Amino acid sequence: MKYDIAIIGGGPAGLMAAERAGELGASVILLEKNSEPGTKLLLTGGGRCNLTNNVQDPRAFVARLGQEAKFLLSALNKFGVIETLEFFQSRALPTRVENDNRVFPLSNRATDVLEVLIKDLKKYQVEIRPESQVKKIITKDDKIVKIVLTDGQEILANNFILATGGKAYPQTGSDGDGYKWLAQFGHTIISPRPSLCPILIEADFIKELEGLSVSEARLNLYQGTKKIVSTDGDIIFTSNGLSGPAALDLSRFIDDEAIKNLSLEVDFLPQFEISALDKKLQQVLKTSSKQIKNSLDGLVMPKFKPVLFKLSLLDGEKKSNVINRAERLALVKLIKSFKLKIKGLAGFDKAMVTKGGANLAEIEPKTMRSKKINNLFICGELLGLAGPTGGYNLQICWTSGYVAGEGAVD
Ligand SMILES: Cc1cc2nc3c(=O)[nH]c(=O)nc-3n(C[C@H](O)[C@H](O)[C@H](O)COP(=O)(O)OP(=O)(O)OC[C@H]3O[C@@H](n4cnc5c(N)ncnc54)[C@H](O)[C@@H]3O)c2cc1C
Numbered sequence: 001m002k003y004d005i006a007i008i009g010g011g012p013a014g015l016m017a018a019e020r021a022g023e024l025g026a027s028v029i030l031l032e033k034n035s036e037p038g039t040k041l042l043l044t045g046g047g048r049c050n051l052t053n054n055v056q057d058p059r060a061f062v063a064r065l066g067q068e069a070k071f072l073l074s075a076l077n078k079f080g081v082i083e084t085l086e087f088f089q090s091r092a093l094p095t096r097v098e099n100d101n102r103v104f105p106l107s108n109r110a111t112d113v114l115e116v117l118i119k120d121l122k123k124y125q126v127e128i129r130p131e132s133q134v135k136k137i138i139t140k141d142d143k144i145v146k147i148v149l150t151d152g153q154e155i156l157a158n159n160f161i162l163a164t165g166g167k168a169y170p171q172t173g174s175d176g177d178g179y180k181w182l183a184q185f186g187h188t189i190i191s192p193r194p195s196l197c198p199i200l201i202e203a204d205f206i207k208e209l210e211g212l213s214v215s216e217a218r219l220n221l222y223q224g225t226k227k228i229v230s231t232d233g234d235i236i237f238t239s240n241g242l243s244g245p246a247a248l249d250l251s252r253f254i255d256d257e258a259i260k261n262l263s264l265e266v267d268f269l270p271q272f273e274i275s276a277l278d279k280k281l282q283q284v285l286k287t288s289s290k291q292i293k294n295s296l297d298g299l300v301m302p303k304f305k306p307v308l309f310k311l312s313l314l315d316g317e318k319k320s321n322v323i324n325r326a327e328r329l330a331l332v333k334l335i336k337s338f339k340l341k342i343k344g345l346a347g348f349d350k351a352m353v354t355k356g357g358a359n360l361a362e363i364e365p366k367t368m369r370s371k372k373i374n375n376l377f378i379c380g381e382l383l384g385l386a387g388p389t390g391g392y393n394l395q396i397c398w399t400s401g402y403v404a405g406e407g408a409v410d
Contacts, residue, residue, distance in 0.1 A: 003029045005408045006157035008134045010037025012394055013380025013401035014163030015117040020405030022124025033133035033173055038114040040172040049110035053391035054101040056081045065387045071360040079402040091116045102390050137181050143375050159375045159408040166354025166381040167192050178382045186372045188359040190384045194351030195252050198243040200343040205307045209237035212303040218270035219250045222263045229253050249388045251345055266338040278332050288320040295320040308334055353393050357384040367407025368400050379404040
């Protein structure tokens with residue numbers, strides 16, 4: 001049998017592509033190497049699936065992703081945030097907008113998001129073939145003629161969609177096969193790197209901070225003495241570094257090659273200017289006869305105190321009302337600009353997405369058609385696009401998957 005369309009990879013991008021192609025009446029086969037599609041999708045948002053970010057204007061949406069994301073504008077105009085929300089809502093999956101415009105299903109269950117897609121695929125008689133790992137893609141004269149599975153089976157189709165994901169969380173199945181094939185087809189692959197992943201820190205006190213979680217902190221990234229970017233949000237110290245949304249977002253700007261020149265600063269209380277915090281501390285300390293280690297509640301988290309006193313060379317047993325100006329300013333400095341040396345990024349095993357990937361200049365933006373292989377369409381995380389946390393990365397999949405599915409039918 002020859003299908004109209006064969007899709008490799010049953011993640012959010014491949015599922016959406018299959019949905020759209022099926023809806024348009026194409027005969028579609030979806031090949032997934034795992035025992036079920038959507039393994040990574042089920043992990044998203046801590047199992048709640050932050051399915052998009054409610055930035056509805058396509059221009060504002062791409063502005064959050066960076067320069068290269070202009071590529072996505074025409075696809076977003078066809079199937080952007082508004083259409084995605086309508087898509088799920090019209091399939092009995094109501095959603096809710098939370099802080100920072102993050103959108104979740106009202107049920108708080110990623111399984112419900114996957115179920116909506118699978119139900120549609122069944123309705124449109126898409127053949128879902130789990131445990132089908134593609135081993136080879138055979139081309140002739142700039143066209144794919146067939147794909148070969150690891151068990152030797154051959155799949156024939158007129159058009160092919162590559163949706164094998166990036167390299168992040170390879171334990172879910174996405175281990176970089178797509179890049180290898182694209183390179184064979186003559187596509188340029190921009191070196192895939194981990195992104196949205198914990199930042200490793202070199203400091204002898206880091207283990208003492210393990211578990212310290214700070215809400216609404218600010219992280220500043222410096223190149224030499226120049227501040228290059230700041231992120232706001234929750235952070236959590238791990239045994240060897242920093243995690244939490246603000247740290248994950250900052251990791252997008254950290255490249256291994258440039259690491260020697262980069263340094264990180266935590267502002268534990270960004271709501272206070274330096275002078276305002278100094279004033280506040282002055283008030284708190286001068287009216288307290290307690291030891292300083294017992295006076296800073298509400299301003300300094302208990303877990304941070306031992307490290308704070310150690311680095312400021314201040315004796316925590318000292319009475320608060322005898323702390324002098326220099327000692328107080330040392331505390332302010334550590335609270336407002338706590339310097340950390342970056343050792344690296346935690347790597348693909350802990351990264352939520354892949355930065356880099358298929359060079360966008362070699363892909364047709366309206367349809368995701370490859371400019372190298374005429375009957376190939378590329379979508380999802382394979383594309384050289386990566387967004388911050390907050391639902392942007394799944395939206396890239398819904399949008400690119402939808403237009404690829406449609407493009408492969410035309
Ligand atoms: C823990 C975690 C939480 C996340 N949370 C969010 C979130 O809340 N919101 C958000 O926007 N983004 C989130 N992301 C990112 C988001 O999940 C990914 O960007 C998205 O899943 C990428 O979709 P994809 O379809 O391109 O690839 P994938 O989801 O990686 O799917 C690719 C599929 O292709 C299959 N495959 C690979 N090679 C082959 C082969 N040779 N043959 C057959 N099949 C193959 C794989 O098994 C896999 O199922 C999260 C990521 C992680 C890891």
